[in-house]
Each structure stands twice: as structure tokens, then as C-alpha cells.
Amino acid sequence: MTIETTIDTVHVFAVDLPMAEVAALADDPARLADLLGTEIDATRVEALDTTALGDLGLSAYLVEGEGVEGGPVRGDAGRLNGRKGPVLILRTRAATKALSPKPPLQHLGSYRTERPTPAVTPLRAASAEGSAAGVPPAAPAPGSADRKASGKVAMVALFVALLIALIVWLVAI
Numbered sequence: 001m002t003i004e005t006t007i008d009t010v011h012v013f014a015v016d017l018p019m020a021e022v023a024a025l026a027d028d029p030a031r032l033a034d035l036l037g038t039e040i041d042a043t044r045v046e047a048l049d050t051t052a053l054g055d056l057g058l059s060a061y062l063v064e065g066e067g068v069e070g071g072p073v074r075g076d077a078g079r080l081n082g083r084k085g086p087v088l089i090l091r092t093r094a095a096t097k098a099l100s101p102k103p104p105l106q107h108l109g110s111y112r113t114e115r116p117t118p119a120v121t122p123l124r125a126a127s128a129e130g131s132a133a134g135v136p137p138a139a140p141a142p143g144s145a146d147r148k149a150s151g152k153v154a155m156v157a158l159f160v161a162l163l164i165a166l167i168v169w170l171v172a173i
Contacts, residue, residue: 001107003099008113010068011090012058014083015047016104022047022086023152027145036090037100044094048087057081066091068111076109083108 003011015022025031026047032040050058059077062068066089073080088105092113101107 012108014106038097044091046089
């Protein structure tokens, strides 16, 4: 199966692995490339446990949280909301070439994002022309993966602390 992609497409894959492994997969560009058949920008990939969405559902999350067009998602809402467990969301620009997913990935759908057309007038003054031509883009900040991992650790620690507080409160009753 080959899935075409564009820069404004969000791809959703069910993953038949435990959530911890899916989270590790989302941070591993080499493994993602192997499973999807093309190079992937891991900073544009999200691992999500759909059970955490509760009544919101995956379809509403995609429309409200990822900004995808509502019509096609509503057509797939039964399949998307019926998925309980880990999914990988490839955000826009995560891939630049066609995808060829392999197990444990299952393609749930690909959706275009809503892009409002900005109301702008063309710049006419010479002084409005950019002068930064030829300047290379800035390199990613060092340690950005460490910050992402630290955030995950902090969220787990907060969850554990809340769980302990709940247990203490229940015992005290």
C-alpha cells in the first residue's frame, strides 16, 4: 500500500504496540523511516493513546487539535473513534515522499489541513524586499529531544503524585 502525501496532509496510523513502545517509536526517525518507507521528521510525529481522549474522540481531536478539514474526518468518524489504543499522527511536513506503511502500523486515514487564505496585498516598495537572501536557516536548538523527554518524565511524575494523593485521601476516609 502506497500513500501519497503533500505538505498540508496529516496521516493517522493505528499501532499494534504498547503505548510506551509507540512513544519510543515516535522519537526514533530511523525506525519510523523503516516502517513507513521514507524519511520522517520525528519532530512532526505525535504518539497518542486514544483512550486518553475520552468522549472527545479521535475525529474531534484531529479537527480541533490538528486543524484538519472536518468533512472527510466526519466521514471516517466511526472508524477513527472506534480505535482504542495507541496511534501515530504524522503532522504536516512530517514526510515529503509517499508512505509505504508496514506492520505494526495500520493506516487509518490521511486528511488535509484547513488553510485559510491570508488577505494580503503584494509588497511594492523596494525597502520591503528581503535582504536576508542566502542566509542559512538556524540549526535546531541542541538538546530539544532532552526537553521533550523531560516533559514526558514530568507528566508521569505528576500523574504518580496525583495517584498517591488519591490513595492517601481514600485511605483517610
